[in-house]
Amino acid sequence: QKWTTDDYDYYTNGTSLWIDTDDNIYGSMNNTDASISYVTKFDEDGAIQWTFTIGSKGYPMPDRFNIAAIDGENTSNRINAVGYWYNNSFSASNAMVWSINKTGSYNWQRAMYVDGSVGATYWYDVVTEPEKLTLFGQWTDTSNSIDRAMACQITNDAGSVNWTNYYHYGEQGGWANYFNGANIDSEGNLIAVGQINGVSEMMV
Numbered sequence: 001q002k003w004t005t006d007d008y009d010y011y012t013n014g015t016s017l018w019i020d021t022d023d024n025i026y027g028s029m030n031n032t033d034a035s036i037s038y039v040t041k042f043d044e045d046g047a048i049q050w051t052f053t054i055g056s057k058g059y060p061m062p063d064r065f066n067i068a069a070i071d072g073e074n075t076s077n078r079i080n081a082v083g084y085w086y087n088n089s090f091s092a093s094n095a096m097v098w099s100i101n102k103t104g105s106y107n108w109q110r111a112m113y114v115d116g117s118v119g120a121t122y123w124y125d126v127v128t129e130p131e132k133l134t135l136f137g138q139w140t141d142t143s144n145s146i147d148r149a150m151a152c153q154i155t156n157d158a159g160s161v162n163w164t165n166y167y168h169y170g171e172q173g174g175w176a177n178y179f180n181g182a183n184i185d186s187e188g189n190l191i192a193v194g195q196i197n198g199v200s201e202m203m204v
Contacts, residue, residue: 016069018079020102024049026079028067037067039081039100050104054081065096068137069181073128076156077102080133082123085111095121095137095150097159110159112152121150125181127190131156136192138178139166149177149194 017027023044030037036055042048055065067083081098099107112121112135123137132153139150149167154160168177179194 015067018070018072020072021074024102026070026072028070028081030066035065037065037081037083039067039070039079039098041102041104052098052100052104052106054098067098068123069125071126071128071133072102073130073156075130076128078107078128078156080126080128080156082126082135082137084120084122093120093122095123095135097123097126097133097135097154099156099159108159110154122178124179125192127182127184128156129184132162133159134182134184134190136179136182136194147177149179149192151179151182151190151192 012029012031015028015030017025019025025042025044025046026039027042028037028039036053038054039052040048041050054067065083065085067081069083070079070081072079079100079102081100083096084093085096086093095112096109097112098109101107112123120140120142121137122140123135125136127134127136132155134151134153136151137149139148140146141148146168150164151167152164153162155162177194177196179192181194182190182192184190
């Protein structure tokens with residue numbers, strides 16, 4: 001079915017989806033005209049059950065929200081959306097995590113900073129486990145002109161950080177590194193895929 005919001009449908013685009021054990025579908029969408037992002041639940045027949053909104057209507061907006069990916073975990077009864085928040089006042093992007101329960105209510109959100117206000121951070125994917133989330137994305141260190149692939153694990157209940165790692169290949173000020181996607185194998189190993197821009201190679 002066509003999935004839009006109000007009168008901004010011309011500028012909306014779907015970005016990710018997750019399906020639970022009851023075959024309910026959870027989809028994320030960004031509205032670039034209104035600077036709003038959404039997570040919507042559909043039942044197995046495609047009927048909309050609820051929509052969770054991030055941001056508010058109006059253009060131009062001082063802030064822009066963008067959801068890159070969503071994931072869920074059936075025993076924790078939560079949907080997790082990741083992306084970034086761009087603040088025009090500070091001209092910087094901060095990686096964001098939003099935790100939503102399966103009824104569409106808000107649990108918590110967390111902005112992820114690196115070394116205070118130095119650089120910009122982005123999340124592009126999330127792997128959800130019963131008690132933890134692992135986030136994958138990019139940190140742009142503007143003080144050294146380096147783009148580092150970034151992974152961070154946080155708790156599922158309130159977003160407390162367990163660990164954060166950065167990965168970079170190439171010389172300072174050269175190649176850009178980032179993780180685009182990730183998954184988990186049957187033994188609990190996290191596997192991420194991304195890109196090294198300076199040599200046009202895929203990174204796993």
